[in-house]
Amino acid sequence: MISGIAYAKVNLGLRVATRREDGFHPMDGIFQSVEIVDTLTLFASEVDEIRSSTARPLPDGIGNLAFRAAVAVRDVANSSQPIGVELDKAIPVAAGLGGGSADAAAALALAGRFFGVGTDALRELAPQLGSDVPFCLRGGTARVGGRGDELESLDPLSGFVLAIVVPPFELPTPAVFAQWDTMGEPKGLRIGSTQLPPPLRGNEDLVNDLYPAAVALAPQLDDWRLDLEHRWGRPVMLSGSGPSLYAFFLDIDEAKDATSAVPPGTRFAEPCNLSPFGWQLT
Ligand code: ATP
Numbered sequence: 001m002i003s004g005i006a007y008a009k010v011n012l013g014l015r016v017a018t019r020r021e022d023g024f025h026p027m028d029g030i031f032q033s034v035e036i037v038d039t040l041t042l043f044a045s046e047v048d049e050i051r052s053s054t055a056r057p058l059p060d061g062i063g064n065l066a067f068r069a070a071v072a073v074r075d076v077a078n079s080s081q082p083i084g085v086e087l088d089k090a091i092p093v094a095a096g097l098g099g100g101s102a103d104a105a106a107a108l109a110l111a112g113r114f115f116g117v118g119t120d121a122l123r124e125l126a127p128q129l130g131s132d133v134p135f136c137l138r139g140g141t142a143r144v145g146g147r148g149d150e151l152e153s154l155d156p157l158s159g160f161v162l163a164i165v166v167p168p169f170e171l172p173t174p175a176v177f178a179q180w181d182t183m184g185e186p187k188g189l190r191i192g193s194t195q196l197p198p199p200l201r202g203n204e205d206l207v208n209d210l211y212p213a214a215v216a217l218a219p220q221l222d223d224w225r226l227d228l229e230h231r232w233g234r235p236v237m238l239s240g241s242g243p244s245l246y247a248f249f250l251d252i253d254e255a256k257d258a259t260s261a262v263p264p265g266t267r268f269a270e271p272c273n274l275s276p277f278g279w280q281l282t
Pocket of ligand 1: 058059063064065066092094095096097098099100101103104132240241242
């Protein structure tokens with residue numbers, strides 16, 4: 001039996017370009033691992049099985065990204081050993097925090113150890129499982145391009161805390177990208193670099209191009225963002241295709257003070273810089 005932790009990600013900016021012929025939109029974004037985690041356990045079993053602890057049911061069998069990743073590694077190892085995957089989920093589902101991708105990356109890493117498959121093979125499998133999986137396998141802070149497979153690790157970020165709110169509605173990622181196409185590829189929500197915390201100042205502005213499309217599909221998202229900006233007195237940004245919204249605070253005390261009046265379920269997350277992968281064995 002082997003266990004590990006999967007870290008959520010937040011997009012500190014996400015630029016999107018015209019959809020390619022293969023259906024993918026090239027992207028350019030800064031991705032950051034944050035300390036909101038799922039725990040995975042992989043074990044030898046009598047039959048293949050996936051168990052997960054969430055209020056909301058997750059896809060079963062190969063439909064579950066964690067299980068799909070573990071099976072892909074088993075195939076590479078040419079093994080027929082039945083496996084069980086147990087998933088203790090704390091990363092909100094379909095929230096723009098990359099939970100499924102984080103689970104897939106952690107499952108790749110765990111199954112790699114379990115079946116004796118090396119990191120080069122795991123890196124090859126990652127993009128086949130989803131655009132965010134290569135980043136989640138690496139973790140930390142990275143500039144992510146292409147269809148998620150072009151990674152450049154950046155210096156670790158610290159000196160701020162994110163307050164993250166997950167509004168109570170879903171925004172499926174494929175629908176948001178399709179809406180962005182339909183709307184003629186609008187430019188996104190922007191936070192000027194002078195409004196960012198000191199460690200991020202002097203870099204480029206923070207932009208999420210998917211924001212207009214997300215609001216077109218869920219107009220209440222804009223009300224949530226404006227309400228949070230009003231309460232917090234600072235700009236609020238969308239992570240990925242949403243609906244998670246976040247703002248920067250200098251430290252956990254400032255974040256907790258400012259967010260004492262926000263909806264229950266607000267999460268606080270420090271950036272988390274991991275090496276060499278976006279997972280840790282426990
Ligand atoms: P992203 O930001 O990468 O687009 P997300 O954070 O918005 O993803 P996820 O939580 O990864 O969304 O869920 C996206 C879809 O993947 C959901 O419809 C969910 O049912 C499915 N899914 C499959 N496996 C998992 C898993 N292990 N954890 C969460 N969702 C999963």
